[in-house]
Every structure is written in C-alpha cells, then in structure tokens.
Amino acid sequence: MSASVKTPVRSADIGNPRLRFRSQRTSQFTESVIREMTRLAIEHDAVNLAQGFPDFGAPEEIKRAAQDAIAADFNQYAITWGAKPFRDAIARKYQRSYSLDYDPEREITVCCGATEGMIAALLAVTNPGDQIVIFEPYYENYGPDALLCEAERKLVRLQPPDWTFDPDELRRAFSAKTKAIILNSPNNPTGKVFTRAKLEVIANLCQEFDALAITDEIYEHIVYDGASHIPLATLPGMRDRTVLVNSMSKTYSVTGWRVGFVLAAPDLTDSIRKVHDFLTVGAAAPLQQAGVVALSLPDSYYERLRVEYQKRRDLVSRYLEQSGFRCYRPLGAYYIMSDISDFGFVDDLSFIRHMIENIGVAAVPGSSFFSDSNAGTTLIRFCFCKKYETLEKAGDRLRQIQSNPVGAPAR
Numbered sequence: 252m253s254a255s256v257k258t259p260v261r262s263a264d265i266g267n268p269r270l271r272f273r274s275q276r277t278s279q280f281t282e283s284v285i286r287e288m289t290r291l292a293i294e295h296d297a298v299n300l301a302q303g304f305p306d307f308g309a310p311e312e313i314k315r316a317a318q319d320a321i322a323a324d325f326n327q328y329a330i331t332w333g334a335k336p337f338r339d340a341i342a343r344k345y346q347r348s349y350s351l352d353y354d355p356e357r358e359i360t361v362c363c364g365a366t367e368g369m370i371a372a373l374l375a376v377t378n379p380g381d382q383i384v385i386f387e388p389y390y391e392n393y394g395p396d397a398l399l400c401e402a403e404r405k406l407v408r409l410q411p412p413d414w415t416f417d418p419d420e421l422r423r424a425f426s427a428k429t430k431a432i433i434l435n436s437p438n439n440p441t442g443k444v445f446t447r448a449k450l451e452v453i454a455n456l457c458q459e460f461d462a463l464a465i466t467d468e469i470y471e472h473i474v475y476d477g478a479s480h481i482p483l484a485t486l487p488g489m490r491d492r493t494v495l496v497n498s499m500s501k502t503y504s505v506t507g508w509r510v511g512f513v514l515a516a517p518d519l520t521d522s523i524r525k526v527h528d529f530l531t532v533g534a535a536a537p538l539q540q541a542g543v544v545a546l547s548l549p550d551s552y553y554e555r556l557r558v559e560y561q562k563r564r565d566l567v568s569r570y571l572e573q574s575g576f577r578c579y580r581p582l583g584a585y586y587i588m589s590d591i592s593d594f595g596f597v598d599d600l601s602f603i604r605h606m607i608e609n610i611g612v613a614a615v616p617g618s619s620f621f622s623d624s625n626a627g628t629t630l631i632r633f634c635f636c637k638k639y640e641t642l643e644k645a646g647d648r649l650r651q652i653q654s655n656p657v658g659a660p661a662r
C-alpha cells in the first residue's frame with residue numbers, strides 16, 4: 252500500500268491509544284472464517300466439517316520415522332533451506348512422479364508448510380504495486396498474502412458448475428503490471444482440477460506477459476474419477492517460470508507438522524531462500540527426516556489415499572444430496588461446494604449458524620472464499636477428510652435439516 256493510502260478508522264478504534272501500534276497491513280486482515288467456524292463448532296459440540304484437517308491417524312511408518320529421528324538427535328537446526336536427505340527425497344519424488352528434474356542444491360527450499368512457501372515466494376518476487384492474478388473463489392490465505400506484499404489482486408471468476416474460467420476474462424486480468432498468477436489445482440474450495448487445455452491458456456499468458464506462475468499443488472495426489480494432476484511446470488516454457496509450492500500436510504495427513512517445500516529455478520530460489528531464512532530459519536529438523544520416509548513411500552500409498560478419499564467424497568455427496576443440498580462434485584482435493592439456495596435462508600452465514608447451533612454440523616460459508624462478501628452467499632463448503640464414523644454422524648444430523656427450519660432445535 253502506498254504511504255498516501257489511509258486505513259479507515261473503525262468506531263472501536265476511536266480514542267484507542269494503542270492504535271499507534273497497529274500496522275495498516277494488519278488492520279485490513281479479518282479473522283480466518285474457517286478457524287472461527289471451528290471455534291463455534293467446539294462451542295456447540297458440532298461435527299466439524301469446516302477446517303480441512305484429518306481426524307484420523309497419520310501413516311504409522313512416518314510417525315515411527317519422526318520418533319526415531321528425535322531419538323537419534325536430529326534436534327538442532329537443519330540447514331536453512333532444508334536437510335540434504337529431504338531435499339534429495341523431494342527431487343527423487345518429482346523425477347518419479349512427473350519426470351521433473353530439480354537440483355536439490357539450487358532449486359529446492361524446505362519451509363514451514365505451503366503457507367510459508369507461498370508468502371516467502373510472493374515476498375521474494377513481488378514489489379509493492381505489482382499485480383497478482385488469482386482465480387476466485389480462492390483459498391483464504393491468498394488475500395492476506397497479497398496484502399503483506401502490498402500487491403494488487405486481479406480476480407478471475409471460476410464459474411460453476413464445473414468451475415471453469417473464461418479465457419478472455421483471464422486475458423483482461425493480465426497486463427504489463429502482472430508479476431504472477433497464483434494457481435491452485437486441485438483446487439480448494441471448488442475441487443476443480445485444471446485440464447491440460449486450460450493450463451495451456453495460463454502458460455501462454457504467463458509467457459506473453461512475462462509473468463510467473465506460483466502454483467499451490469498440495470492436493471496433487473487427491474484426484475477422482477480418473478482425473479490427473481498436471482504440474483504447470485511440465486508445460487513447454489514453464490519449468491523456469493513456475494514457482495511450485497507443495498507440502499506434506501495433505502498427502503501424508505500431517506497438517507500439524509508444518510513441513511512444506513518450494514521448487515523454482517536457481518535465481519528465484521535464491522531470493523525465496525533469503526526471505527525464508529529470515530522468516531522462519533527452517534522447518535522442524537526431525538520431521539524433515541521423517542519426510543524422507545514419506546516421500547519415498549511406494550505408488551500404492553498414493554493409490555490407496557486416492558481411493559479412500561473418493562469413497563468419502565461419494566459418501567458425503569450422498570448424505571448432502573439426500574438432505575436437499577445441490578452439490579458440485581469435486582474432481583480433486585477434499586471439499587464439496589454445495590448450493591443452499593433451496594433452503595430459503597438469507598445468506599450463507601445465517602445458514603451455517605443454524606447448522607452449527609441447531610443441526611450440529613459445521614461448514615464454511617461460501618462468501619469467505621470471495622473478496623466481495625456479497626458473493627458466494629448461496630454456497631457453503633464441507634470437508635470430508637474425516638473418519639467414516641465422523642462423516643456418518645454428520646450424515647445422520649444433516650438428515651434433520653429439512654424438517655428443522657430456522658430456530659427449531661434439532662437436538
């Protein structure tokens with residue numbers, strides 16, 4: 252933000268002597284709606300289908316590897332850009348899965364989750380006033396990420412039912428000021444998996460406008476109905492124009508470990524490592540050792556992950572449809588966007604409040620994935636990365652939704 256832009260003073264701030272210590276940056280942040288829904292779910296003992304973390308155990312072999320690493324005293328700082336065996340394992344995994352070659356010495360940075368990877372990448376490549384193209388609806392962190400970089404968001408709508416974008420609208424979003432496009436495929440919240448044809452449109456625009464692609468690929472292995480994930484970096488001309496952000500969180504069901512990584516050409520990696528070093532120094536050293544075991548798991552691990560999540564997707568879609576929701580069937584990630592227009596509520600927030608307080612199930616209001624809070628108000632997002640018993644409990648409760656209009660307690 253330029254120095255001339257003033258943050259509006261909120262009524263709660265008038266006369267607040269501590270305002271001096273609140274940066275303009277943070278005053279524009281709102282509390283994470285997803286975490287707020289989790290807080291409400293706990294308060295009302297609701298089944299939490301809001302926040303995207305598994306309530307089942309992580310794979311035994313990687314938990315054991317983490318315990319062994321602590322016992323073997325991998326307890327001090329790892330090399331700032333990541334323990335060498337872990338960077339080697341990441342390089343081997345990309346070669347095995349996508350025939351992509353990354354040099355562990357100059358092109359791989361281990362960081363604290365994809366969250367740090369994304370902000371480190373953006374801080375490394377943007378200057379204040381640069382424009383970043385983002386598909387909307389979008390994962391909520393990208394908004395504050397852009398604010399922290401003082402970059403301007405240019406939003407391009409993904410249109411239901413299949414969450415496709417209009418190539419002309421995307422072209423209009425690009426300009427000489429475009430520094431990067433953020434692409435999240437498989438996509439949270441829509442479940443969209445971008446096809447090669449759509450990726451080509453994006454790749455061509457990046458090359459025409461000399462822009463980077465920063466890709467968030469944390470759901471790479473969670474794809475359904477034969478869809479496949481294609482890293483944008485595999486398209487002609489995109490290898491050195493793509494900053495690929497990924498993480499152990501979703502693929503290995505360890506969202507609390509906070510281990511992610513960024514793959515990028517040496518000049519980009521050089522800047523990203525500088526930001527990363529001063530932001531966090533490094534990710535947890537013993538967990539990076541366990542990451543070597545995780546990224547060396549056989550293909551059968553990923554196949555089982557996919558099959559299991561597809562079963563959960565089908566189960567939850569059935570529950571939702573039987574309860575009167577119209578579902579947009581996801582082809583990837585572990586969320587289902589559903590349309591609530593038929594329930595006759597004024598908006599998504601009042602619907603979710605009713606669901607949490609009277610039905611006992613939490614989800615995320617669709618508007619939280621849009622920059623304009625008047626958009627997405629007929630949508631809500633359910634996540635299904637939960638034990639079958641959790642999903643069944645949610646299904647049982649959701650069945651009561653049609654017979655319980657606003658204010659009529661179901662439990």
Ligand SMILES: Cc1ncc(COP(=O)(O)O)c(C=O)c1O
Nearest residue numbers: 303364365366390439498500511
């Ligand atoms: C699209 C997307 N990117 C990043 C993250 C956060 O990843 P990490 O746990 O690796 O920081 C999430 C978490 O839900 C997500 O959905």
